[in-house]
Amino acid sequence: MQPQVVDGRYEVLGKIGSGGMGQVHEGFDQHLKRRIAVKFTNPSLDDDPDWTKRFIREAELMASISHPGMPVIHDAGIVRGQPDRPYLVMEFVDGITLDTLLERHGPLPIGVVATLGAQAAAVLAATHRNRIYHRDLKPSNLMLCADGTVKVLDFGLAVAPDADMTRYTNTGHTLGTPAFMAPEQVEGRTVVPQTDLYSLGLVLHELLTGDRVMTGSSAFAVWQNQVHQTPPDIQRERPDMAVEIACLIMGMLAKSPAQRPEDAATVHTVLMRHATGLTELPEINDTRSPAQMYAQAVGAAISSRTAPTIAAPTHKLHRPAESNGARTIDFSRGDLQRAMRNARDLADDSRYQPAIHELKTVVDIAVPLQGSRDADVVEARMRLADLRFESADYSGAGDLYRALIDDLTAERGPYDDQVMYCQRQLATCHVHTGDNRAALTRLKRLHSQMAVRYGENDKRVIELAMQINTIKAH
Structure with a gap:
């Protein structure tokens, strides 16, 4: 029997796994002569257009983030037929899932688990930075490769910030695996x-x-x-465990999200203090892996920031010495959110200058601590740019939008919704400062991108074309 060939290029071989919404097959790319994985939606979902949208969205989500702990996306498309069936082509990950690893060896050494968990936390840090939440993390979705690297698989149930793409829950469809669902996920x-x-x-x-x-x-x-049952105390089960890592794990299992660690970076930092090599596992047999060599070099070049606490950490910011000596300020993501709310309230009362001053002060603190491309920091920077725009400071707003475009395009590409929003806002700033030529150049390029992203007949694309014509008329 001849193997199925998708799109005249991808040979589909034996089934190697399945997830909440798809089946994964081993495949071969006839053009580039390489082993691949091909994922199709489950046949039971053929008649549900929402699940088809979610499947295509998985490709977009995964392709938007580049991280060594995630499979690389090569292609996506639709096999035409009765019915049509979308497919996803991605990197073939050769390894063993953590549930199989547990079946083979039983409870694993603490240092090994810390190493595996730290890698998974690093991937979550990357996705959370873009407000993409996996929602189905479990041992069978974590793959250990022969070189000791861990891949996080199956983002099919991930939630992204787009308002029209965050939920596809229909009656009869449970999003997630009960044994690994958080209380808030269970309760919707x-x-x-x-x-x-x-x-x-x-x-x-x-x-x-x-x-x-x-x-x-x-x-x-x-x-x-x-929702209701207290998990067994991990230190009673493993008395050989350090108190710090036991507290971390039990803190992660708190029923209230507010009582869990602040972010994946905090989890990574604590786990790394207890991580050891994986060479004691027989599955790790590529000990001279180039990936390991690269990771060692990166680790030597960049020192990680340690987390001062576990359950609700804050960052200490040392400002330059003032008249009464240097002072230390506590800072957390909650401070960033409060500053954005306060700035919005002040702006609603037309008090733009104090709103801008308060938000800029907090953004200047947050950027070196959490990174300029962190999702919360990006939101605050966007809010600050919008406040300057609303206050008619078009030059200042333009500088902020331009910096956001540079940062977000480098990470997400030019078709990201926030990138395109900033492009349009910057062009409008050009109009207000009298530089119509720069505005038209930017808007025409944006129109081409939006037409590709949304289609020529999309309302947003038509409105942008009208704006371009209005500027031309002047």
């Missing part, structure tokens, strides 16, 4: 970064003890336990 509340940290905590607990944390006679019973 807002998914946050700590939702993934709860799932990762369950994974770490299971790898260390060999036992599933939350069980039950039915999915409903497991959901109830996730």
